[in-house]
Amino acid sequence: MAEEVASSRSALTPVLYAVPLVVFLVIAGFLASRLRGGYDPHIIPSALIGKPAPEFQLAQLGNPAQSFSPQQMRGKVWLLNVWGSWCVACREEHPYLMELSRSGVVPIYGLSWKDKREDALSTLQELGDPYVLSVSDFDGKVAIDYGITGAPETYVIDQNGTIRYKEVGQLNPEVMQTKILPLIKKLTK
Amino acid sequence: MKRFSFLLIFCSALSFPTFAKEAAPSAADPALEERVMRLSKELRCLVCQNETLADSQADLAEDLRNQVREQMRAGKTDKEVVAYLTQRYGKFILYNPPVDPTTYLLWFGPFLLLPLGLLLLFRYLKYRRKQIVETPLTDAERQRAEALLQVDPANKTA
Numbered sequence: 001m002a003e004e005v006a007s008s009r010s011a012l013t014p015v016l017y018a019v020p021l022v023v024f025l026v027i028a029g030f031l032a033s034r035l036r037g038g039y040d041p042h043i044i045p046s047a048l049i050g051k052p053a054p055e056f057q058l059a060q061l062g063n064p065a066q067s068f069s070p071q072q073m074r075g076k077v078w079l080l081n082v083w084g085s086w087c088v089a090c091r092e093e094h095p096y097l098m099e100l101s102r103s104g105v106v107p108i109y110g111l112s113w114k115d116k117r118e119d120a121l122s123t124l125q126e127l128g129d130p131y132v133l134s135v136s137d138f139d140g141k142v143a144i145d146y147g148i149t150g151a152p153e154t155y156v157i158d159q160n161g162t163i164r165y166k167e168v169g170q171l172n173p174e175v176m177q178t179k180i181l182p183l184i185k186k187l188t189k
Numbered sequence: 190m191k192r193f194s195f196l197l198i199f200c201s202a203l204s205f206p207t208f209a210k211e212a213a214p215s216a217a218d219p220a221l222e223e224r225v226m227r228l229s230k231e232l233r234c235l236v237c238q239n240e241t242l243a244d245s246q247a248d249l250a251e252d253l254r255n256q257v258r259e260q261m262r263a264g265k266t267d268k269e270v271v272a273y274l275t276q277r278y279g280k281f282i283l284y285n286p287p288v289d290p291t292t293y294l295l296w297f298g299p300f301l302l303l304p305l306g307l308l309l310l311f312r313y314l315k316y317r318r319k320q321i322v323e324t325p326l327t328d329a330e331r332q333r334a335e336a337l338l339q340v341d342p343a344n345k346t347a
Binding site for chain 2: 148
């Protein structure tokens with residue numbers, strides 16, 4: 001009986017023996033690629049790239065009597081940076097925004113997202129203010145209009161008011177050098 | 190019957206956690222709330238991505254539910270609200286993937302795999318059948334087997 005089982009097993013071709021190994025390698029390869037390639041499932045490709053930046057009219061953080069609307073930025077390339085005093089990653093990206101602001105390459109506007117006015121202002125006082133101005137989006141409605149999933153996020157908006165790029169997460173020297181600055185250079189040429 | 194009631198208990202136990210997590214509908218307008226919750230079940234929370242908007246406790250999910258509620262209050266249909274959200278967040282926000290060229294593999298892949306699997310199975314069974322050779326027992330073997338089974342040789346029926 002045992003011999004019979006053994007003989008029928010040995011009848012399996014080597015190809016069949018290789019099947020589990022191949023399946024294993026495919027799964028392992030897939031998992032490894034997701035682990036290694038800097039893949040982040042939280043980064044959802046923005047549906048708004050190439051679309052007009054949604055309009056809004058919000059009170060300025062520093063001067064609530066005044067409002068700001070993207071309409072005022074027609075003809076200019078600018079950055080819209082979503083931030084909050086409660087957001088740790090925003091603190092981490094802050095020095096790079098300061099650097100960019102000092103270089104004067106592009107005006108940065110802030111969207112103070114779901115923040116208390118006094119908290120936002122004291123954060124800017126403490127760390128420095130890289131923004132031409134910030135606007136207050138207390139209830140987060142404009143953020144939803146912009147398809148925001150978290151802070152920080154940064155939009156590059158061109159002269160026609162079209163969203164050209166969106167960085168989900170912190171800006172860092174690499175993103176600045178490889179994505180943001182070349183794009184601004186191209187847009188302002 | 191015992192088995193059936195066990196199944197019933199098991200199934201209802203499975204269904205409880207989903208109810209427990211949902212935000213309590215506000216009493217202001219129960220019909221609207223129900224509509225918001227119904228649509229939210231079709232939408233994905235963008236923070237905790239394996240949860241629906243209805244189940245999620247994330248701040249952003251709450252904001253999105255408010256947005257859905259407001260748009261419904263303004264008279265938009267469910268379709269218009271979904272269109273508003275997909276324009277901003279892409280199809281990713283749909284918890285129920287739509288049938289379109291990017292999801293054909295997802296929707297129809299299993300129907301391709303099923304005949305492929307059946308084909309492989311039948312081919313393998315056919316191949317197996319060829320491998321199995323009928324070798325009748327010799328008389329000596331038969332006698333020994335009968336002795337082992339203690340069957341009266343005169344009475345054999347098989």
